[in-house]
Amino acid sequence: MDVQEGSGPGDGVLDFSRLGLNSLSVDSVGEERRNETKQLYLNNNRLASLSPSICLFSNLEFLDISNNQLSVICEDVTRLVKLKTLIAKNNRLDEFSLPKEFGAMPLEVLNFSGNRFEEIPLQCTKLHRLQSLSLGGNRLKSVPPEIENLTSLELLYLGGNFISAIPPELANLPYLSYLVLCDNRIQSVPPQLTRLNSLRSLSLHNNLLTYLPREILSLVQLQELSLRGNPLVVRFVKEMTYDPPSLLELAGRTIKSRNVPYQPCDLPSNLLHYLDLASKCPNPKCAGVYFDSCVRHIKFVDFCGKYRLPLMHYLCSPECTSPCSSNPQSDAESEDESSVPADRLQRVLLG
CATH class of the missing domain: 3.80.10.10 (Ribonuclease Inhibitor)
Structure with a gap:
């Protein structure tokens, strides 16, 4: 047609x-x-x-x-x-x-x-x-x-x-x-x-x-x-796998956490790039850093004062656990830097 x-x-x-x-x-x-x-x-x-x-x-x-x-x-x-x-x-x-x-x-x-x-x-x-x-x-x-x-x-x-x-x-x-x-x-x-x-x-x-x-x-x-x-x-079992850091990472952690001074002319470009990849441990009581090796922990936080959702934290070692307690009461009483202001996030749809 x-x-x-x-x-x-x-x-x-x-x-x-x-x-x-x-x-x-x-x-x-x-x-x-x-x-x-x-x-x-x-x-x-x-x-x-x-x-x-x-x-x-x-x-x-x-x-x-x-x-x-x-x-x-x-x-x-x-x-x-x-x-x-x-x-x-x-x-x-x-x-x-x-x-x-x-x-x-x-x-x-x-x-x-x-x-x-x-x-x-x-x-x-x-x-x-x-x-x-x-x-x-x-x-x-x-x-x-x-x-x-x-x-x-x-x-x-x-x-x-x-x-x-x-x-x-x-x-x-x-x-x-x-x-x-x-x-x-x-x-x-x-x-x-x-x-x-x-x-x-x-x-x-x-x-x-x-x-x-x-x-x-x-x-x-x-x-x-x-x-x-x-x-x-739904609450679930936390995954606690952890691979020990390599010698390279241990050296990088020492340089970053202790603020060891260095100049671009002191290191090969690949090591300079590696040092730039350092992530700071989210635990406010820890001054540590990590690169490839970290511990995955879950912390439940309040969204809009109504919903408790699991957020993933990456920590520098298994001993650094204070911001990621699995105890709900500990979570409630701890200083929660992750809470969301209710006037910002307007809708969290779970069901």
């Missing part, structure tokens, strides 16, 4: 949604009308492919091709040099469906939810103007480190996949405000996420989390944290 020229709900809009179309005859739309069109709706049809002549909509800024049967996006889409929003939900797209030059497009909003992606295409990580990326309800197993290239990103929706780990590179997105990772298989949250200074909402419900990193309390803009459906709402 070919499209005949239709009228939109307003100037610059062509709406051909829900017409049962098998193909789009762009030639049937007058040239003047094509040049005026800024929004084109082709959603809820039976399109198996896009016509190469889609590029004739030279001023197109918004394209909705959701709920079709598309398995590939034609190369000609990349000639839409003004396209800012592409909605392609609920098709048959995967990581091999995108044109090679897709990453050069000026897209700001991209929605590929409800498709068949097993990986995030690297073309998507080259969309430097992208502010919103949705890939929910796909088959993703991981998030590539190249996600850090999307430095304009404000919303990242990856719910409903098979993701098992959050890459620390996500922490390099300075404007990320909404991060949705619900309904995955995530077992831990990297402490690097504390660098997401713009994050307002973090959705982690229905994962496999048993603890949170204590650094999550440094997310000063965070207003909503969704955690329901995770094992962390």
